[in-house]
Amino acid sequence: MKRHVDMADISDGRYYSGNDMVKAGCNGCGGCCKGMGQSIVLDPLDIFRMTSNLKCTFEMLLQDKVELGVVDGLIFPNLKMNGEDERCGFLNGENRCDIHGFRPGICRLFPLGRVYENHSFRYFLQIHECKNSPQVKVKVKKWLEEPDLPKQEAFICRWHYFLLDIQALLDQRADDELRKKVSMLILQSFYLEPFHADEDFYEAFEKRVAQTEKVMKNVWINGKNR
Incomplete structure (x- = not known):
């Protein structure tokens, strides 16, 4: 998803690799799992992990957890927000993610983002996205919890x-x-x-x-x- 923004307005001014330390954290408030509209766009790896672990099909996810939307002129799936508080269908009553172990890549990344250039990318910290994040230094690759990050x-x-x-x-x-x-x-x-x-x-x-x-x-x- 393309974002036309000034990096100085949304980041701490630094770029990170997987081995760098970054100030990130989570207190489990569930704020990032509500009111996200159609912004949690899912890539093929996300769907593969969800269908494999939930023992379901993509079509089954489309019944209530996932919907289709237009991104940059093409159609892609995204997590569906439900109810008056527009919460993710995988967010339970205790504000915990029911699929945390195989959550989508955007969810793993938050509050980090990616900036793409020269057929590669670097990570950056979105400084305004999480209002309740404890400022604890953690290595980027540990935060992402990817089994094979490369x-x-x-x-x-x-x-x-x-x-x-x-x-x-x-x-x-x-x-x-x-x-x-x-x-x-x-x-x-x-x-x-x-x-x-x-x-x-x-x-x-x-x-x-x-x-x-x-x-x-x-x-x-x-x-x-x-």
Whole structure:
């Protein structure tokens, strides 16, 4: 999701790597799990972890926990907020996350963010997002609690820049019907078609990216030849 903001207004002015220490913390108030609208966008790894651990399908998640929304002109799933206080469907009565062990990447990251450049990214601390965070220094990679951070970071980069390339092609065509078709291609290839628990997610993901890039190349060539 693109954010057009001045980093000086939202960060502490520093960038971090996985091995750096950052002031972050959580007192369990549940504030970051309420009123988030459609901002908790889910990537393929998020859905894989949720469906694998909950023993359900993506379609089942869409019944009450997840919804579809438009992000930068394409359709993606996001966590659904419910009720008068607009709370995440996985937030229980004690303000605890029922899927904390396999929570989405954005939830793991908060209150950190990512700034992308040169086909990579760095972390930064969002200084206004969490009002109740105890200022405890913690190593970034410990805060993220990713079992294989290098692979996860490589996946994040691949997914981000893959989508940027697709959006750039679509912006050149300015074809709403084509944009809808590409959105459905992405939903089918990375969300509706399940990744299997007995396969390496990252390897399977890379194969699907390569397949989708071939399809997009054909779409682009055929479109230019019209």
